[in-house]
Amino acid sequence: xxxxxxxxxxxxxxxxxxxxxxxxxxxxxxxxxxxxxxxxxxxxxxxxxxxxxxxxxxxxxxxxxxxxxxxxxxxxxxxxxxxxxxxxxxxxxxxxxxxxxxxxxxxx
Amino acid sequence: xxxxxxxxxxxxxxxxxxxxxxxxxxxxxxxxxxxxxxxxxxxxxxxxxxxxxxxxxxxxxxxxxxxxxxxxxxxxxxxxxxxxxxxxxxxxxxxxxxxxxxxxxxxxxxxxxxxxxxxxxxxxxxxxxxxxxxxxxxxxxxxxxxxxxxxxxxxxxxxxxxxxxx
Numbered sequence: 022x023x024x025x026x027x028x029x030x031x032x033x034x035x036x037x038x039x040x041x042x043x044x045x046x047x048x049x050x051x052x053x054x055x056x057x058x059x060x061x062x063x064x065x066x067x068x069x070x071x072x073x074x075x076x077x078x079x080x081x082x083x084x085x086x087x088x089x090x091x092x093x094x095x096x097x098x099x100x101x102x103x104x105x106x107x108x109x110x111x112x113x114x115x116x117x118x119x120x121x122x123x124x125x126x127x128x129x
Numbered sequence: 130x131x132x133x134x135x136x137x138x139x140x141x142x143x144x145x146x147x148x149x150x151x152x153x154x155x156x157x158x159x160x161x162x163x164x165x166x167x168x169x170x171x172x173x174x175x176x177x178x179x180x181x182x183x184x185x186x187x188x189x190x191x192x193x194x195x196x197x198x199x200x201x202x203x204x205x206x207x208x209x210x211x212x213x214x215x216x217x218x219x220x221x222x223x224x225x226x227x228x229x230x231x232x233x234x235x236x237x238x239x240x241x242x243x244x245x246x247x248x249x250x251x252x253x254x255x256x257x258x259x260x261x262x263x264x265x266x267x268x269x270x271x272x273x274x275x276x277x278x279x280x281x282x283x284x285x286x287x288x289x290x291x292x293x294x295x
Contacts, residue, residue, distance in 0.1 A: 080251060099142040104215050
């Protein structure tokens with residue numbers, strides 16, 4: 022959103038937005054009507070920014086709640102896989118776990 | 130050899146997972162010692178549960194106590210009478226994942242009323258992830274029980290009895 026100053030004098034309010042990847046400029050007008058339109062646009066912008074901020078805060082809160090579980094999940098998965106490897110198993114093509122011949126540790 | 134801790138432990142587990150033979154005896158020893166497993170997984174499980182209980186129950190003491198009791202029951206039921214240290218760790222993960230599923234379900238349902246499209250999508254993705262992770266945690270425990278624990282099968286008077294090798 023911008024105010025343009027014309028060569029003949031006076032200010033002109035315009036709105037820019039992207040339509041199908043191209044920037045399109047809408048000429049709103051001048052004078053009191055343009056001032057009102059600019060104020061309404063500013064209110065809309067503030068609302069959108071507040072919504073974005075609330076969204077960011079919500080995600081940060083949930084990420085903080087999940088963080089210890091993410092770590093537990095990661096470490097437990099690693100421990101389980103390490104235990105299976107220690108027991109002489111290998112995962113076949115990211116699927117079934119198979120016992121490997123001759124690679125048996127104390128676990129067997 | 131001393132049992133590694135923190136990041137060293139993580140590196141060690143990765144080496145064992147990737148088939149490094151030299152890491153296997155230490156990993157096996159680590160997984161046999163209840164204290165060692167508690168040291169790297171126990172506190173983490175407690176933190177994860179506390180964080181999720183606080184999120185689900187908020188300031189409601191009754192819900193908090195009910196959830197804590199429910200988790201104890203689940204833990205006892207899943208672990209059975211004589212769980213190995215690794216099984217206890219996997220059970221802790223299942224219990225924490227179950228709690229996350231509850232939280233994700235509640236937030237998604239509440240979000241249906243008054244949230245933006247992007248927020249709704251975020252809640253739904255979290256719900257999907259939580260369900261997937263919960264199922265994966267259950268599968269891991271089942272797999273460890275099936276493969277890592279030698280079972281002696283005895284047939285007594287046509288009845289099959291499975292005896293776990295301690």
